[in-house]
Amino acid sequence: MPRSPSADVRAASATQRKAAGGRSGFGRLIPRLPILGDLRLGRRLGWVIPVFIVLVTAIVGYNARAIDQQRGSALVVYTAARQRAFVERYTTDVLLVVDGFQADPEESGEDVRGPVDVLLDGGSVRAPQGGGQRVEIAPASDWRVRRKLEQDRRLIDELIRTGDRLLKGGRADPDYDANVTQLRVLSAQLSSVSNDAVREITQQTEASLSRLVRIGIGLGVLGALLALAMGLLLRRAGAEQAAQFRSLVNNSSDLITVLSPDGTIAYQSPSVERVLGRRPADLVGTALGNLVHPDDRDQVIMSVTELAETPGATASFGCRLHHEDGSWRHVESICTNLADDPRVNGLVLNIRDVTEQAALRKSIGDLLHNLARRSQGLVDRQLELIDELERNEVDPDRLDELFRMDHLATRMRRNVENLIVLSGVDQRRRWSESVPLREVVEAAVGEIEDYSRVLVTGIYDLTLAGQAASDVAHLLAELVENATSFSSPSTRVDVSGGPAGTGYVLEIEDHGIGMSDAELAEANKRLAEPLAADVAMSRMMGFHVVGRLAARHGIRVQLRHCWFGGVTALVLLPAALLGSAGERPPMAPPMPAGVMVSPEPLLLASSWESGWQPRAHLPLGRHAAPAPHRGGDPDAAAEAGEPFE
Amino acid sequence: MAWTRARRRWAWALVLVLAALAVAVPLTVARRQEPAPTGTPVNVLLEDFKVREDAAVVPAGTVSFRIRNQGPTTHQFIVVRTDRAPDKLPLQRDGLTVNEEAPGIDLLDQVDGLDIDDHRTLSLRLAPGTYVMYCNLEGHYLGGMHATLTVR
Secondary structure, three states: OOOOHHHHHHHHHHHHHHHOOOOOHHHHHOOOOHHHOOOOOHHHHOOHHHHHHHHHHHHHHHHHHHHHHHHHHHHHHHHHHHHHHHHHHHHHHHHHHHOOOOOOHHHHHHHHHHHHHHHHHOEEEEOOOOOOOEEEEOOOOOHHHHHHHHHHHHHHHHHHHHHHHHHHHHHHOOOHHHHHHHHHHHHHHHHHHHHHHHHHHHHHHHHHHHHHHHHHHHHHHHHHHHHHHHHHHHHHHHHHHHHHHHHHHHHOOOEEEEEOOOOEEEEEOOOHHHHHOOOHHHHOOOEHHHOEOHHHHHHHHHHHHHHHOOOOOEEEEEEEEEOOOOOEEEEEEEEEEEOOOOOOOEEEEEEEEOHHHHHHHHHHHHHHHHHHHHHHHHHHHHHHHHHHHHHHOOOHHHHHHHHHHHHHHHHHHHHHHHHHHHHOOOOOOOOOOOEEHHHHHHHHHHOOOOHHHEEEEOOOOEEEOHHHHHHHHHHHHHHHHHHHHOOOOOOOEEEEEEEEOOEEEEEEEOOOOOOOHHHHHHHHHHHHOOOOOOHHHHOOHHHHHHHHHHHHHOOEEEEEEOOOOOEEEEEEEOHHHEEEOOOOOOOOOOOOOOOOOOOOOOHHHHHOOOOOOOOOOOOOOOOOOOOOOOOOOHHHHHHOOOOOO | OOOOHHHHHHHHHHHHHHHHHHHHHHHHHHHHOOOOOOOEEEEEEEEOOEEEEOOOEEOOEEEEEEEEEEEOOOEEEEEEEOOOOOOOOOEOOOOOOEOOOOOOOEEEEEEEEEOOOOEEEEEEEEOOEEEEEEOOOOOOOOOOOEEEEEEO
């Protein structure tokens, strides 16, 4: 039978409630217990806590009441006992005065009235412990006690009246004997009534205390049972949590490894059997480095050693681990230093097998590389053809068009080279000898369309290691093109250099609209940590390429805001790449705009092993359109129609 | 209407409570019922400091004293056989309580600790004679708390 929509909604709502811990009603008000972690108290423990709170409150309340009642009862008994003593003293005082002795029955008569008035109506009496302190007594509330105390008061009145008659008539009074007897009888009756009142109060107190004790014991037993139940439930919850955790760890595709401070494996999750074909017991006590590929070992040891110095820190690294069958598995590891946690006392590595992803990435890289290589060959042939045409052309208009074609082809070639860089295949053009740094910079400037806006100044007469020359030129070309693309065509882009520490820094400074702080941070991140080839890389591709090229040679590239607007790109060439070409001039003379690049093919070109050559004949006097924004990729901007044609 | 598990549990709890009440109430009521008096009933009322009875002369045989203390003080109820007048019973040395061991005093029975509003029944087989009923707490007898019963 089909279910109604409302039934489905109810069922879905119930499922959601169940998923959220299955709590309803009062249970929802109860917060999670931190000791249970992710386990919600839910239906099983929800009722225990309010009952426990009520119980503890009841026990505390009853104890407070019992203590107060005990104190009050002791005071009442004490006061009643004092009243009996006062009656006896009054009787004695009256008889002494009648017999001619010194006494003060008037004062003792007042004393007799005091306690019973206080017991009946409430008030303060002298504290039993003395010291002049007074304590409050509440009025008697039980009707039996009140009736007895009222009788007590009537008898006291009668006693005082009888005493007065005796004091007034003395021995000469014909009713003297009857009055004395009456005084003694009343005194005895008062004693009896007082005793009775005290007994009644004591009995009631005993009954009340007995009740309180019974209730207290009951509450205590109940509390103990609840505590026991709660303990059992907590234990069960803990066991469930532990089982859940064990199941998660055992069935996880990730490895969980705990490294002790000396670098040996202290714990290895069972999933290692699935990932590396090794038994956890075989790995515990061995050094992690034994599993790591020799090429990755230094990097892993360095990462782990650095992390071990900072408790609480986290680091990530990739490496290859040795499988039992002899193969190498690519893994990515997130490592957290929990040396300060006494339950762990080591570094926790969460290791994920990414061999398949690595293989996939490599195949994509190979594909990219193959396509790029084919395109590169075609573009090179196209450039050769354009070169020939340029040499033979005498018509200035046609020559100008050929120059434009030449530049577009050059840009295409750099795009193709970008793809090769991003493919991850290291097929660099080698330069056998050191190359003057100035020529590398000029070659980079010659690569871009708006070369005439670039002013190169103050490049020291240094040489750059041959193996880095091609990549540095490419890197600089990307940065210079970015600078020209995202600044107004009417502004200049300055390229300058100077020593910095043990290296040499090149500055590419534009006067464009600049970048926001967020854009700058993002670009610097890409420069420092170039991503693997993926979809996200299509944004800011130029920065990825620069980042990769820089990483190959230990070059640091950073973008900064210019104080007058625009952006400065700093390229720090490490000393290892640099050499001296004779005397270092204090500062090379500035080159005038528009004539910075040699009109002839650069001599460097003859030494390239393959592929790219800096362009020889560069068109002059052309300007790019104004840039609407920056921070993106120049190629993307070009495809959008601006600032390139 | 479908019975949910919780509703069924509450129903069971209600049934158990009702069953407990059904057992407890009759037992409690039964404990409060006093045995039916046998013999000649004499209603005795105790109060500070008097003994009142609704019959001064009863036939010999079993006499059931149905005692009630109106208080407010706790009292005793003592029955002695004596030929003495009720206010002339011999006293102890303290001069405040009756000496029940004195010659001419035959203590038959007594009920102690009658608190305010207490009811008690005392059945005695009484032979013809004069009996005095009193309370012997200090000062009570001398305060006038006694009465006479004649059995014929």
